[in-house]
Amino acid sequence: MTADLTTLGAECGLALLAVIGAGLLRAWWRMVRLLVPMFVFLVLFTVLALDMATAVGGVVRLLAISTAFFLFFQTTAPEDLGNALVASGVPYAFTFILTSAMQFVPVIARRAREILDAQRARGIRLERDAASLRNYPALLAPLLIQSFTLADQLAEAMEARGFGSPRRTFAREYRWRTWDYAAVIVGVAAAVGFWLLQRLIANSR
Amino acid sequence: MLAGVDLRVKAGEFVLVAGASGSGKSTLCRLCNGLIPHFYNGVLEGTVRVAGLDTRDHPVHELFAQAALVFQNSEAQLFNSTVERELVFGLESLALPRQEIQARVGWAAEVCGIAHLLDRAPHTLSGGEQQRVAIAAMLALRPPLLVLDEPFANLDPEATARVRAVLRAIHRAGTTIVLTEHRLHEGIEEATRLVVLDQGRLALDGEPRRVLREDLTRYHLNVPAVVRFARTWHLPEVPLTVDEALALLEQESTTRILTDYSDSPTRNPCIRVENPRGVPLQLRSVWFAFENAGRPWALRDVSLAVQAGEQVALVGHNGSGKTTLLKHFNGLLKPGRGSVLVLGQDTRTAKVADLARQVGFVFQNPGDQIFKLTVREEIEVSARALGRFDATWLESLYESFALHPLLERSPYRLSEGEKKRVAFAAALAARPTILVLDEPTTGQDAAFREALIKLLDELGARGMTVVLATHDLEFAEQVAPRWIALANGAVVADGPPDAVMADTEAMARAALRPTADFRLRHSSRLAARLPDHA
Numbered sequence: 001m002t003a004d005l006t007t008l009g010a011e012c013g014l015a016l017l018a019v020i021g022a023g024l025l026r027a028w029w030r031m032v033r034l035l036v037p038m039f040v041f042l043v044l045f046t047v048l049a050l051d052m053a054t055a056v057g058g059v060v061r062l063l064a065i066s067t068a069f070f071l072f073f074q075t076t077a078p079e080d081l082g083n084a085l086v087a088s089g090v091p092y093a094f095t096f097i098l099t100s101a102m103q104f105v106p107v108i109a110r111r112a113r114e115i116l117d118a119q120r121a122r123g124i125r126l127e128r129d130a131a132s133l134r135n136y137p138a139l140l141a142p143l144l145i146q147s148f149t150l151a152d153q154l155a156e157a158m159e160a161r162g163f164g165s166p167r168r169t170f171a172r173e174y175r176w177r178t179w180d181y182a183a184v185i186v187g188v189a190a191a192v193g194f195w196l197l198q199r200l201i202a203n204s205r
Numbered sequence: 206m207l208a209g210v211d212l213r214v215k216a217g218e219f220v221l222v223a224g225a226s227g228s229g230k231s232t233l234c235r236l237c238n239g240l241i242p243h244f245y246n247g248v249l250e251g252t253v254r255v256a257g258l259d260t261r262d263h264p265v266h267e268l269f270a271q272a273a274l275v276f277q278n279s280e281a282q283l284f285n286s287t288v289e290r291e292l293v294f295g296l297e298s299l300a301l302p303r304q305e306i307q308a309r310v311g312w313a314a315e316v317c318g319i320a321h322l323l324d325r326a327p328h329t330l331s332g333g334e335q336q337r338v339a340i341a342a343m344l345a346l347r348p349p350l351l352v353l354d355e356p357f358a359n360l361d362p363e364a365t366a367r368v369r370a371v372l373r374a375i376h377r378a379g380t381t382i383v384l385t386e387h388r389l390h391e392g393i394e395e396a397t398r399l400v401v402l403d404q405g406r407l408a409l410d411g412e413p414r415r416v417l418r419e420d421l422t423r424y425h426l427n428v429p430a431v432v433r434f435a436r437t438w439h440l441p442e443v444p445l446t447v448d449e450a451l452a453l454l455e456q457e458s459t460t461r462i463l464t465d466y467s468d469s470p471t472r473n474p475c476i477r478v479e480n481p482r483g484v485p486l487q488l489r490s491v492w493f494a495f496e497n498a499g500r501p502w503a504l505r506d507v508s509l510a511v512q513a514g515e516q517v518a519l520v521g522h523n524g525s526g527k528t529t530l531l532k533h534f535n536g537l538l539k540p541g542r543g544s545v546l547v548l549g550q551d552t553r554t555a556k557v558a559d560l561a562r563q564v565g566f567v568f569q570n571p572g573d574q575i576f577k578l579t580v581r582e583e584i585e586v587s588a589r590a591l592g593r594f595d596a597t598w599l600e601s602l603y604e605s606f607a608l609h610p611l612l613e614r615s616p617y618r619l620s621e622g623e624k625k626r627v628a629f630a631a632a633l634a635a636r637p638t639i640l641v642l643d644e645p646t647t648g649q650d651a652a653f654r655e656a657l658i659k660l661l662d663e664l665g666a667r668g669m670t671v672v673l674a675t676h677d678l679e680f681a682e683q684v685a686p687r688w689i690a691l692a693n694g695a696v697v698a699d700g701p702p703d704a705v706m707a708d709t710e711a712m713a714r715a716a717l718r719p720t721a722d723f724r725l726r727h728s729s730r731l732a733a734r735l736p737d738h739a
Contacts, residue, residue: 077286100284106328107280111573117537118573121566122631123558123591138586141576145617149572153281160238160274160282161342162298164266171293171306 007198008060015067024074031070078102087174115142206232208405219376221392222385224402225425225650230385234354237272239265273343277355279335283327292342313345317371333364352383357391358648361522361676363716387650390429394445414443425652430721447724485639485670486511491543503529505695516665518685519674522716526694527674534641535564562591565632569644571624580627581612588634602630622653642673646680658683678720690715
């Protein structure tokens with residue numbers, strides 16, 4: 001595992017360059033802001049348990065990993081990922097779980113907000129504090145029930161559009177193109193490069 | 206669910222299947238594409254054939270393109286990341302070649318008027334757009350039969366009109382259509398056949414005008430206003446539109462002396478009770494914007510005052526700001542600018558829990574609040590949470606909502622209408638002085654509507670202040686002597702229903718159409734027939 005700050009910083013910097021190249025800097029910043037509480041928690045914990053250097057290293061590592069994942073999910077439509085997996089032999093029903101789950105995150109989030117409003121409107125306290133904790137069944141029970149109903153309705157809707165069909169075509173073609181080969185070569189080269197860099201720094205100490 | 210139904214739908218028909226909640230409409234729809242029996246456990250006797258295929262012997266994926274089914278809940282039937290992929294999905298299931306898929310997507314999107322939405326994510330669309338996407342996804346399969354299960358249930362009048370226009374175009378192009386609905390006036394004009402289901406049995410079946418002569422209230426169906434009009438005037442034929450009704454009236458040779466029709470409709474007198482605490486609801490130039498929405502203002506300069514004992518309807522299309530405004534009445538949302546006073550309390554400084562004692566709120570979906578194991582607990586929890594538990598009052602609530610037989614049952618297992626009754630009782634459990642209702646009639650049949658009208662009448666008599674948001678103008682006309690029309694978050698009209706509906710400019714801005722009842726009463730052609738009353 002990479003523990004060296006220079007290497008981590010370089011990794012993070014490269015990923016960030018890609019973010020800027022894709023024109024996603026603003027969206028990336030929004031994601032980073034959401035991660036701030038986690039960073040604080042991580043630093044606090046690591047400083048108390050270990051030392052400052054490990055803490056900073058941890059934060060940079062977290063940032064590098066989340067930036068890489070952010071890039072991947074921002075630039076790849078879930079269906080493309082799923083269909084490409086199918087094209088490489090993964091069963092369709094399995095990849096569909098992966099792709100459809102993501103579509104329903106905003107739907108479930110909206111329902112959660114509506115349930116929260118409905119319960120608060122009848123005086124059930126659901127704030128972000130300890131006193132509200134025992135009232136959380138009022139949010140979670142309806143949300144769970146609605147999720148089950150939604151899943152049932154979704155299953156029906158999918159069947160009604162031939163989900164069970166044994167033979168499918170794909171509207172898009174998924175083939176290896178020059179770009180894909182180039183991306184893989186750059187990726188492997190970067191990984192090897194970072195590994196060498198880390199070795200170099202370790203040996204020079 | 207269904208018992209002994211014999212039905213043969215021929216190519217080219219447009220069948221409207223009408224029936225109250227629980228009459229078996231959804232069951233019928235699911236029989237068409239084989240979801241029943243392949244997806245549900247139950248007992249199926251007899252045979253269902255779709256395009257000659259016995260649904261028992263063919264799995265759903267062999268039937269889905271023969272009888273394409275569009276569902277009621279538009280949110281749950283779209284499961285792809287873009288509209289285009291939504292249309293592509295079924296075509297991929299048919300294993301069609303790529304070029305054919307592209308051609309069909311383009312064609313179906315054009316017919317349904319969604320070509321400009323192809324790159325959008327389905328969950329960011331309005332309900333009407335979602336429903337047209339769902340129809341386009343089915344149309345692309347070029348099914349000989351298109352089945353729609355209450356597709357208008359969550360749509361406002363404007364969106365409904367657009368979906369109906371799409372369906373008419375599809376029908377003209379040769380597709381057979383089966384449409385279920387419990388509001389007869391949605392779809393009756395284009396239907397070539399009307400089937401009435403009652404408790405799982407086929408009660409009536411035939412040419413729409415012939416079936417409309419029967420007594421439909423027996424089957425808990427809303428008789429369209431034009432049909433009621435025809436009965437009042439003893440017209441020789443059953444009209445389907447306002448124009449037809451007036452044309453028939455003009456043909457009548459005998460002059461009849463009738464009591465002025467304009468005074469006859471069911472209008473509740475507003476019982477005003479003097480409230481010592483004064484104006485229960487007062488809004489002074491309220492502006493409001495959601496934090497992370499694209500649109501800058503959801504409410505624009507809204508000023509209004511609701512008097513004690515008044516029953517007010519907020520009318521407007523979906524997304525006009527009705528629900529946003531309602532949520533200001535109990536502090537769930539706080540004004541960005543301006544102020545909201547609830548019984549003299551400024552909502553910016555008051556807690557929702559404190560305001561909830563005074564304001565009972567019934568949300569559109571009762572499933573958003575049910576979390577207890579029995580109906581009794583579900584209703585009592587509100588009263589206890591607000592520290593206003595009153596056994597005698599609750600007892601009277603159970604009585605008036607006919608909840609006694611349900612009290613020890615699980616609220617999850619109730620029908621949608623029963624759940625709605627529980628939500629009403631829960632909203633009233635803490636003895637509020639103001640009752641707020643969001644789209645109370647959505648998805649509810651005639652029986653529920655009648656019960657609700659009666660209930661609001663009683664509450665009005667007790668001096669309860671009621672504010673309800675609805676796009677169902679037929680209902681609003683019956684319960685609210687005052688309408689406030691909203692368009693893009695601003696009040697465009699405020700007054701008695703007839704005055705609001707007569708304001709053509711405001712109605713256009715609010716994307717609303719006057720009710721058939723209003724158009725009949727205020728027709729100049731009708732006035733010409735009634736010289737004595739001019």
